[in-house]
Amino acid sequence: MDLRGKSVVVMCANYIYAGELQEITHDLVWLRDPSIVYETGEWSAKTWKDAQRLPVPLLRIERSAIESMGEVVRG
Numbered sequence: 288m289d290l291r292g293k294s295v296v297v298m299c300a301n302y303i304y305a306g307e308l309q310e311i312t313h314d315l316v317w318l319r320d321p322s323i324v325y326e327t328g329e330w331s332a333k334t335w336k337d338a339q340r341l342p343v344p345l346l347r348i349e350r351s352a353i354e355s356m357g358e359v360v361r362g
Contacts, residue, residue, distance in 0.1 A: 294359040321346035
């Protein structure tokens with residue numbers, strides 16, 4: 288499934304990230320307008336309980352740190 292251009296959640300070894308999936312390479316995943324999700328709240332909620340926007344337009348995440356990733360579907 289191609290998730291490029293979609294809102295995704297990326298669960299890593301230490302943090303949960305959210306943003307628009309820009310690109311996937313052999314070693315990296317790139318998120319546009321990324322946030323760190325410190326507290327999810329109810330998974331069925333329309334928004335994260337505590338997600339803080341990072342001060343970068345693009346964030347790269349090492350694929351080796353990713354445990355799971357998927358499209359965010361709210362509501």
